[in-house]
Amino acid sequence: MVVTVIYLAATTFHAESAGATSSLSKLSGQTLQQRLATIDNSLKSLATPSMRTGIGAVGFRSWPKRDRTKGEWIQINLAEPATIDQVVLVPTIWRDTANRYREDGFPEEFRIRVGNGVDDEGTVVATFSADESHSPRVAPVVIAIHPVVADWIRIEASVLSPRGWDGMYVLQLSEILIFSGIENVALRQEVSVSSSRESRPATPWHKDYLVDGFVPYLIDASEGTKSLAYLSMVGVGDRPEIVIDLERKQRINRIHLHSIDQSDTVPQSVPEDFGFPRELIIEGANLEDFSDAIRLTDYEILSDYHSGPIVMRRFPEAECRYVRLVATQPYYYSENDLSGTRIGFAEIEIFSNGVNVAKGKTPSVEYKTSGPARNISALTDGHNLFGKILPHKQWLGELARRHDLEYERPRIAGELNERYLRQKANLRLLSWLVGLLGFIIVCTVLFERTLRQRAVFQMREQIAADLHDELGANLHAIGLLGDLVQKASDSPDRLSSLVRQIRDLTQRSGAATRYCTNMLESTGLFEDLVNDMRRTSARLMADFEHELTFSGEEHLQDLRPRTRTGLFLFYKECLTNILKHSHATRVTTELHAIPGELRLTVTDNGRGLSDSQTATVPNSLRRRARLLRAKVSVVPAPGGGTEVTLILHPNRFTIFR
Structure with missing residues (x-):
């Protein structure tokens, strides 16, 4: 059994984003402004989740329950062991009258378990909680895991969420992609589930739709020029062919057939499978006449639920230079007085080690196009009606990243706005404080001036009192001593003492006169x-x-x-x-x-x-x-x-x- 560790159920960017938003209050205003600018610049370069229209497979839905804790599980068994490094869960999209589009029945809590062979226990490699979903969402959930070799993977939902139209608890998903490098190894693999509402393939809900390669989005990149799809004239015969020369032998193992881009009107003017063959054989060869041809894969539309924007097929790796698409049952067109077989695709991608080796190689056909705008080179130019066609893993990653950024942006903007309002309130308060401080300064100046005037008055009063009390008393004492001197003229000792006292009083009066202006501070x-x-x-x-x-x-x-x-x-x-x-x-x-x-x-x-x-x-x-x-x-x-x-x-x- 492979031993791994549990990784956070999110992409690296999601982890960084969650860490940033959890502590916005601790970040400086400049940091928040820079983060907001980074988000705005990143959003300009990311793919947009443009929704499909028309009829198609919706995905898988478990049996409805009234208890959300009654868990459900989905297990995908791979044809052979593969090194898994990423799991992508595409939610079922519900048209919400309040929020327009949102996920429906996406589990609130789940874990991902992988294993090998008959190992039923397996190892938990990722967990996910409701806090990480950033609901409501329409974008896929991208879960990066430590690379691990496994031949089965199980999504175990421990807490379900209610579906929109009746509130019953279900597990709903549109698609599950399991990436080994750039290869989706889950494509068209065996799926088993704990319970299912539908068991017939010809319904919009079926477990096999989890790995059919059809997602509810159209590739809408933010870069590249748009390219109109190739569409043949009416009447191309019963077995129209398209041949692509790869110019040298290539070891190929996968082909993507993009259906003709849907019209940009609502409702759309053509069905989703317009121009797409009902039955198709794909062959490979190394000789131009296909005398050594081998069948790579085939495709058949059994119902409206077996067609979609991109038909993906993986097949055993084969070395080929030429690839031929043979429509054994081409699309039949009938409108007004014009009817006949037609064939058309927006893009044909042929992959060797994850690289589209058909890009830029001009296909050859034996019939004319429906008009000068429908050039045969559009089949391999790497663009669709929206712009550049992105690698599948990159495209879904950009959708998930866009959702995380759009979830984070209003919170940063809200934090900045709240700080702006606080700063505005603080500035208003500061203005009042400045005015109050000015008033206090004016009052202080006036008060200080009053105190100085009062001090001057007190000093004058003090000097007057000191002169009156000290000098008046001394002079009166000198007068009394003078009278005593006259009476003591016959007593020399008594006379000497009185004269000495008069002398002391005279000196003290002189000192009082000299220091009366600063008597309060004089020392001694x-x-x-x-x-x-x-x-x-x-x-x-x-x-x-x-x-x-x-x-x-x-x-x-x-x-x-x-x-x-x-x-x-x-x-x-x-x-x-x-x-x-x-x-x-x-x-x-x-x-x-x-x-x-x-x-x-x-x-x-x-x-x-x-x-x-x-x-x-x-x-x-x-x-x-x-x-x-x-x-x-x-x-x-x-x-x-x-x-x-x-x-x-x-x-x-x-x-x-």
């Missing part, structure tokens, strides 16, 4: 907030009973320089106000710092606030609190006097810094 100012507050309170509260309490000093180091400066100046302004207006003798200061909050409370025992001043914050403290983004309150102190409280959240974010 109020880095030690606790000690600075102690020194300031000692100078300003020299004649007061003053208590200063701190808690959470470690959190004060985390304050920004601007915040430390503002807090110090707020505290200094509180002391200055007490000196100027409170007439107090005792002052208490408490500074409590915790993460995220700072609370400063300054309390005096002065004359307090009048009823009209209750809950009124002095302008200087309100301004300083605003610069700090803090809350300030002024309330009467228990036991008399005033209590000023500042609550600051130094880590709270604000956009207007």
Whole structure:
């Protein structure tokens, strides 16, 4: 038994096409465009599936079933073992009212099994599934297999499909071709099937029609000039002959007789077997007088189902130079007052090792043609009414390839169109985003300009507050110290200390004047907030009973320089106000710092606030609190006097810094 491997049930191109279409979304747009252009160029060079008309054999049809999984099989027994490399299944064509033409009863799933001799089991060499059919289709299915020697081949359909007119499940095929190289070794071989609807040959459905060589297409190549078929005059006798001189001895084994091309009208004006002999003998010889003639093959039309576009006959290989076609029962023509025998063919092909050795060889006849357009050379010019006559294997391969391309093309075009629509939507969205971005830029510029103007205003306000708070307090302290100097004229030690304090305040006032414009960024100012507050309170509260309490000093180091400066100046302004207006003798200061909050409370025992001043914050403290983004309150102190409280959240974010 021959051991093989299972190959994908498709041609090489089909495999490439399926691989491409399965991942279209992963391909770039340029790749898809190139693929689309390649498909369009390929379609221009491929044969077109032109359908036959008239009456003819349809093919084989199994017994109808209601269960699609009730499998069927077809087996072809070859006359002798052959190396098989390709199987072609031609579907039965159904005229669908919705899709025009499509396959009918083509199996959804099947496998191909081959074997030798009495080996009933054989070996599976190919499988096929519904996904690979690219339905609907009219083109043949070309199945490439690894070359294997076999003398029988079986198509086993495991899942059937419904036929069009009643929905019953059947196995239907028009033709099965088995290629060994370029030879169709299945031609006119023995066929056995699992079940059959018809058993009589004179019906459109019969198992023998699977290998009769007739397919539902006409050879319609995309290249070559058209050639009108040869047709004799009326009255060519009872045994008209056509002789072809091959010019040298050739080992021939096959002949193709192309019937006269059907008319290009619908309906056609002549029958399919017009001019074709009812009985025909084909002989070969090496002598011109055919004295050594041998019969190569013969042909007989038993019914309308035994004729078709191309009559193919294989015969044992014979070495011949001359080939003679003898119409023992020629076609009889009768129309109006004209009647008689006629003979005609579109092409005669004689093959030696797969090559048409009759091409270009002018046949000889002993009768006239029906007109100047029906030249005898048309019998061997290699062209028909559509153009060039293609080798059978190439022709069916091009039909299958065209179907795959036409199946793939709309999917590529659809993917490109979908991407175009997405790009169009993205472009529209991008346009909106660009407009929005422009709007944001304009707003940002205006906002930035507002911020700069606000910063200028804040800087001016900060400078004014710093000059007022720092210099005003210092000058007031200098005045007080001056009064003390006058009183301490009799105490040299006391006088020296007061003069030194006046000198310090003078220097500090000068420094504040020089750096007030950049006091918030200056380094070295109020880095030690606790000690600075102690020194300031000692100078300003020299004649007061003053208590200063701190808690959470470690959190004060985390304050920004601007915040430390503002807090110090707020505290200094509180002391200055007490000196100027409170007439107090005792002052208490408490500074409590915790993460995220700072609370400063300054309390005096002065004359307090009048009823009209209750809950009124002095302008200087309100301004300083605003610069700090803090809350300030002024309330009467228990036991008399005033209590000023500042609550600051130094880590709270604000956009207007």
